[in-house]
Amino acid sequence: MSEWAPKRFYDHATVEPVGAGWTVHLDARPLRTPGKSPLVVPTPPLAQAIADEWQAQEGTIDPTAMPFTRTANSAIEKVAPQRAEVAQMLADYGDSDLLCYRADHPEGLVRRQAEGWDPMLDWAERTLGARLEPRTGVMHAAQSPAALEALSARVHALDSFELAAFHDLVSLTGSLVLGFAAAEGQDGDTLWALSRIDETWQEELWGVDDEAHATAERKRAAFHHARRFFALCKAA
Structure with a gap:
């Protein structure tokens, strides 16, 4: 039996300003880290790199194909504390x-x-x-x-x-x-x-x-x- 993978549930990944930073919206839903913290990054180009990774997903979501998202998650959940x-x-x-x-x-x-x-x-x-x-x-x-x-x-x-x-x-x-x-x-x-x-x-x-x-x-x-x-x- 193959491992379960989440299916793509959105049409568009877009960059949006939030406070002093930038986030990614999956349609109208703001992206969060695995620990449910808001994923907010310091620059528009970094947010765009993350959005591009989510936009490139087809069918199912493959976290291994999203290195910018993984590093941003690590910065928020592991480094910041x-x-x-x-x-x-x-x-x-x-x-x-x-x-x-x-x-x-x-x-x-x-x-x-x-x-x-x-x-x-x-x-x-x-x-x-x-x-x-x-x-x-x-x-x-x-x-x-x-x-x-x-x-x-x-x-x-x-x-x-x-x-x-x-x-x-x-x-x-x-x-x-x-x-x-x-x-x-x-x-x-x-x-x-x-x-x-x-x-x-x-x-x-x-x-x-x-x-x-x-x-x-x-x-x-x-x-x-x-x-x-x-x-x-x-x-x-």
């Missing part, structure tokens, strides 16, 4: 940022990490006001408190919708710096490749594992979605 805790969890990545932990061999990997990651640490110093220092090996070594404080302040300044997207930008790459670079609009493909320097090196040595590759592709798609969601939170 504990925004400070989520922000601090993400800020903590600064003290163990992927870009700071370097291999000591082989020479080719050491060089590739330096060529890819050093410019991003320089960018963070210029743009974010935080200098993170690389170290060799995997043992934790604390970063400068001033640098961590500067990064933390920027994370805590994000609203719940931005944080919902930023969570994936950081957790999928393992890097607070790469997360900020994505949020600032840097090229997503380049940033994703930088986050996978170690994995790419291993694939070049030993070949591609099909299952690992499929998992990486799902994460790459999620990263690009999070980057787009964050941009729509800022769009006029």
